[in-house]
Amino acid sequence: MSAQYHIPDPPSDAISSLRFSPSGTKLAVSSWDRTVSIYLHTPDADQPFVRETGIQCRAPVLDVCWGPDEETLFAVGLDQDVRVLKNAGDEQEVLSTHEAAANKVIYSHEHGLLISTSWDGIMHVHRPASKQYVRVKLPTKPFALSLTSTRLVVAMAKRKLSVYELQSLSMLVDQTGGSSDREDVLEVAPWQQRESSLKFQTRALTCMPDGTGFAxxxxxxxxxxxxxDPEAQKNSYAFRCHRQTQTSPAPANADGATEQGETEVDLIYPVNALAFHPTHGSFATGGGDGAVALWDTQMKRRIRQYGKLGPSVAAVDFSSDGKFLAIGISPGFEDGFEEKEPDPTQVKIVLRQLAENEAKGKAAK
Structure with a gap:
């Protein structure tokens, strides 16, 4: 049976990312309020997650990910640092520092690699266990990261997408000894270089659970x-979503007189967040319209859409068992009020407890 909850004690400023731990018993949420909040799963049926602690950082945190265990987190932010947070933040250490704000971070359990990117156009490939890392030059400014068990995908400006083999990146760190000289920036040819099928700036990226592709x-x-796979790539597709139709008075004609009647206007919102369900292979989208929808990857159709949850969806993530969908709600500034201070009451963490087949697509007729 499905249910929906609001997790108490959300951050006080806009949410930048949220991630379930590998076991699904913890949820880490990064925010512009300079904190990484950790929420713990409880047996309470009325409130399945509660805030365990808040880790204070030096600057707004732009992304967070879990490390090799349930007590290790990695975070990046406006202070340009790639930081490891251990034991609820009691232990913090800087692994590397970018030349500009560090915007994305992701950890590969299979290869023991931590990858971070920055608006400086440089990717850092770390081996946290040995505190080694190398700098890799990217074709242009990065916007999003995702990985499979064997590959890393980087989405960038100018519609560029680079796909790297994680084994090759792992060997690169080992062979170079993890040079951290700021002048030593490596040129690494990706396994694949392609152009995005979307014509406008990439906002989010997520890889399929079976490792065969991405959205x-x-x-x-x-x-x-x-x-x-080049053969499977023939099945690639794109679709429109998170749009609303609004009626407005008809515009003035050439003489300046207002025509009778109304016109329909499409309101187009950014799709800020993506996440694949770990078992069903469907995926969730979160938009600037404040809505979340579930989509059937193979049948290319919407499974269901949840009602407006707030001003804008900033982040989504499924737990590893697929039973929970976490949704970060924040002011998205789609209304044009970028200069205003965010209203803390509009910052929420919504938790959707999914019914057994709620995220499962329907078989073709």
Missing amino acids: TSSIEGRVGVEWF
């Missing part, structure tokens, strides 16, 4: 689904 989303209310 991207854009600021222009579209999602693209692609595969790595």
Whole structure:
């Protein structure tokens, strides 16, 4: 049976990312209020997650991910540092420092690698266990990261997508000894270099659970689904979503007189967040319209859409067992009020407890 909850004690400023731990018993939420909040799963049926602690950082945190165990987190932010947070933040250490704000971070359990990117156009490939890392030059400014057990996908400006083999990146760190000289920036040819199927700036990226492909989303209310294999890539597709139709008075004619009647206007919202369900292979989208929808990857159709949850969806993530969908709600500034201070009451963490087949697509007739 499905249910929906609001997790108490959300951050006081806009949410930048949220991630379930590998076991699904913890939820880490990063925010512009300079904290990484950790929420713990409880047996309470009325409130399945409660805030365990808040880790204070030096600057707004732009992304967070879990490390090799349930007590290790990695975070990046406006202070340019790639930081490891252990034991609820009692232990903090800087692993590397970018030349500009560090915007994305992700950890590969299979290879023991931590990858971070920055607006400086440089990717850091770390081996946290040995505190070694190398700098890799990217074709242009990065916007999103995702990985499979064997590959890393980087979405960038100018519609560029680079796919790297994680084994090759792992060997690179080992062979170079993890040079951390700021002048030593390596040119590494990706396994694949392609152009996004979407015409506008990439906002989010997520890889399929089976490792065969990925989905991207854009600021222009579209999602693209692609595969790595050239043969399967023929099945790639894109679709429009997170749009609303609004009626408004008819515009004035050439003489300046207002015409009778109304016109329909499409309101297009960015698709800020993507996440694949770990078992069903369907995926969730979160948009600037404050809504979340579930999509059937193979049948190319919407499974269901949840009602408006708030001003804008900033992040989504499924737990590893697929039973929970966490949704970060924040002011998204789609209304044009970028200069205003965010209203803390609009910052929420919504938890959707999914019914057994709620995220499962329907078989073709």
